[in-house]
Amino acid sequence: MLEKIRDLTCGYDSGFLLQDINFEVKHKELIGIIGPNGSGKTTLLRAITRLLRPKKGEIFFEGKDIWQIPLKEFFKKIAVVTQNPPVNSMSVEEFVLLGRIPHYKRFQFFETREDLEVSRRCMALTNTLRLKDKSINQLSGGERQLVSIARALTQDPKLLLLDEPTAHLDITHQVGILDLIKRLNKEFGLTVIMVLHDLNLASEYCDRLLLLNNGKMHKTGTPQEVLTYQVIEEIYNTIVIVKENPVSLKPYIFLVPEEERQKGITGRRGIEY
């Protein structure tokens, strides 16, 4: 067990509350957190990354309460890619090297040969080595996302957290980034938790899904278990049809426009297992 969330309740002063979350993440799992806007996906991620203190309950990482782990130690093992990667005029290499900061010793000001090697390797892995001398604000959205992932990998984490890594990207980059994450998960044994908006992408890439609604856990399980048309219609209030992706055999969700709905939907709406 890598991460365990027990009876977690946390929230903001504005009143939004995430309640009674119980969840476990095993080593080398690829988990997707899904749910409608405002369901608490990002809040959960913030709780896991210690930006938000729980009002109740605990989060354990490798058996220890995360709030008991020294900050630097914690972020040697956990890396985060946020939704809007920062934009500034640093060079890509400088930016990626920032990921080594948790590993710096006290009074160490300059990166060692090892730090440089790790950052090079991570840039090569994410196919961003060719960008290394460019400045961050010259990059496209997709490249920026890749560079952020490279920086997170440079932290040499066991657990990688991503908040909507495919938001605002075209399908080439969506698939490129998720393929990369899948590869990191399969080949390098990196445990991944990512918030995803796109249910079909979540279905294709994640081993297990956690569906949140109104700050509560609604359902968790494999994509086949979670993404049924009944569940989606209940949570999202939208008529959908769920079919199998002919290649991957994962559930795929089709939307039905109002015009078609009025004509009436005939035939099976879900997958029979």
Add this chain to the structure above:
Amino acid sequence: MRKKTIRWAFWILGLCSLLLVTTLFALCTGSVGMSLKKILRVIFEGKGSIEYSILFDIRLPRIVLGFTIGGALSLAGVILQGMFRNPLVEPYTLGISGGAALGVSLNIVLGLNSTLGILSLPISGFLGAVLVILLVYSLSLRKGILKIQGLLLTGVMISFISSSLIMLIMAISRTEDLHGIVFWIMGSLEEPNWLLIKVAVLVSISILIISYLFSLDLNALSLGEEEAQHLGINIEKTKRLLFVLASALTGLSVSVCGIIGFVGLVVPHFVRMFVGTDHRILLIGSYLLGAAFLIFCDTLARTIISPLELPVGVITGILGGSLFVYAMTKRQVLLGGR
């Protein structure tokens, strides 16, 4: 990356030589011009001559103070700009100068300096600065979290309030007091008290060293607070410490030299243009360039219309501003960019 270290060493060396040249220029220049050779001879001949006391009692203190304050203001500028991620922040934005000026104005108007001695001026300036720092700090603290934007807004507002109060004081004060206040607010490196200069040097250099320990934290903070925390940086502790360091530098400068504008805003930008955004070089580079810049401006201020002296703030504003606009149009950079 070895290339980077060499490049940085080169920049530091270059800036040190610039500082040295400026210092020698400042030593040679004045109402009594002296060549380098003559200076050497005066030093060898030792105490007693008029030239010796011009060098060591008049010019050297100003140079040392210019070094200290120029460095301190630029350093405070770098720290604050890095912390706020806002290139337009400068040491005086936080209202510290206003507080110090208010303290000094009150001192002058109430005639305290005639009873308590001339040293009470910097002390009252420092008290005013400390008061404002505490006020701005406590107003921006929400549930133990230092709100950066709140800090900025409160600072600007307190600046306005204190400058209005100063105007009020000036409006009701006598002519000779008025002169004293205006003179102090304009800022000058004239400081006859060696002890005060030594204290200033000590504080300014130690803060340079302490702030350097946080250069990586500042680099991380340039990504934003949450991202910095994701790199294992305790942002609350870091923000507080940086705020205290910048405040101490500003309070020190203002209470010793009055208000010398523009150094803290322009110098960090210049350095950033040439050496990049990495705080490991930015902190030292800005300190050195700020020191050289202020020594140079002060030399101009005391020689241009000699025997009269211009307020050094006039020179830093005109020179710094025009150089900066020129460099910006030449290099086609954005503020805060490289």
